[in-house]
Amino acid sequence: MDDPKDKTFIPFGDARHKIENGEVVQSREMYFAIYQAIAEDENRPGLYKEYARDFFDLIIVDECHRGSAKDESNWREILEYFEPAVQIGMTATPLRNDNKATYRYFGNPIYQYSLRQGLADGFLAPYRVHRIVTSTIACSTTRTFSNAAPAAGARSCTATCTPNDRPPTLPQSRTLPR
Numbered sequence: 638m639d640d641p642k643d644k645t646f647i648p649f650g651d652a653r654h655k656i657e658n659g660e661v662v663q664s665r666e667m668y669f670a671i672y673q674a675i676a677e678d679e680n681r682p683g684l685y686k687e688y689a690r691d692f693f694d695l696i697i698v699d700e701c702h703r704g705s706a707k708d709e710s711n712w713r714e715i716l717e718y719f720e721p722a723v724q725i726g727m728t729a730t731p732l733r734n735d736n737k738a739t740y741r742y743f744g745n746p747i748y749q750y751s752l753r754q755g756l757a758d759g760f761l762a763p764y765r766v767h768r769i770v771t772s773t774i775a776c777s778t779t780r781t782f783s784n785a786a787p788a789a790g791a792r793s794c795t796a797t798c799t800p801n802d803r804p805p806t807l808p809q810s811r812t813l814p815r
Contacts, residue, residue, distance in 0.1 A: 638655070638669050638670075638671055638699075639655070639669075641669075642655060642669045646667065649666070649667055651665070652665055652666040652667050653665065653666075653667045653668075653669065654667070654668050654669070655668075655669045655670070656668055656669065656670035656674050656675055656684065657670070657674050658674075659681065659684060661684065661687040661688070663688065663692070668693070672705075672711075672712055672715070675715065676711050676712070676715065677711065677714075678711075685715050685718060685719070686718070688719075690718060690719060690720070690721055691721040691722070692719075693719055693722040694722055694723065695722055695723045695724075695725070696716070696719055696722045696723070696724045696725070697724075697725045697726075697727060698712075698716070698724065698725070698726045698727065699727050700727070700728060701726030701727060701728050701739055701743060702726075702728040702730040702736040702739045704738075705726070705739070705742075706726065706738045706739045706741065706742030706743060707738045708738060713742070716742070724743070725743070726739060726742070726743035
C-alpha cells in the first residue's frame with residue numbers, strides 16, 4: 638500500500654493520507670488503509686466507524702480474493718458499512734471454490750488482463766516453477782504423520798505442525814504456457 642501511495646499517487650501530494658495508528662483524519666481527498674488499521678477487534682473499536690457511511694465515493698480493495706467478501710468476515714462488515722460507495726475488488730486470482738464469495742460480492746470481472754498478455758506487454762517477467770520436495774516442513778510442534786509420503790530417498794516423512802493441523806500438502810508444480 639505504501640508503494641502506490643508514495644510513488645504512483647505522488648502527484649496528488651497532500652491530498653493523500655494513510656489511515657494508521659488510530660488517527661482519524663477527514664480533511665483529505667484520497668485515503669489508503671490496510672484492513673488491520675480500520676477493523677474492529679478486542680483492542681480497537683473499529684476506526685472505520687469514525688467515518689460517515691457515505692464518506693467515501695469509491696473504495697478499491699486490492700487482493701480482494703483474500704476473504705474480504707466472505708459473508709462472515711470482518712472485512713465484509715466494513716464493506717457493508719460503506720455500502721453507499723462504489724466498490725471495486727481487484728484480484729489476479731481466477732474463480733475457484735475457495736473464493737466464490739469474492740465473485741458473488743463484487744460480481745463478474747469488468748476487466749481481465751491475462752498472464753500471457755502481461756508477459757507479452759513486458760509488465761511481467763517470464764518464469765518457470767520448479768518443485769522441490771523436502772523431507773521436513775517446519776511449523777511449531779513435532780508430529781509424525783504415517784500417511785505422508787516420504788520424499789525420494791528419504792527414510793521417513795516428518796512434519797512439524799500444531800496438534801490440530803492436518804498433514805501438510807506440498808504445492809503442485811505447474812508450467813506456464815509460452
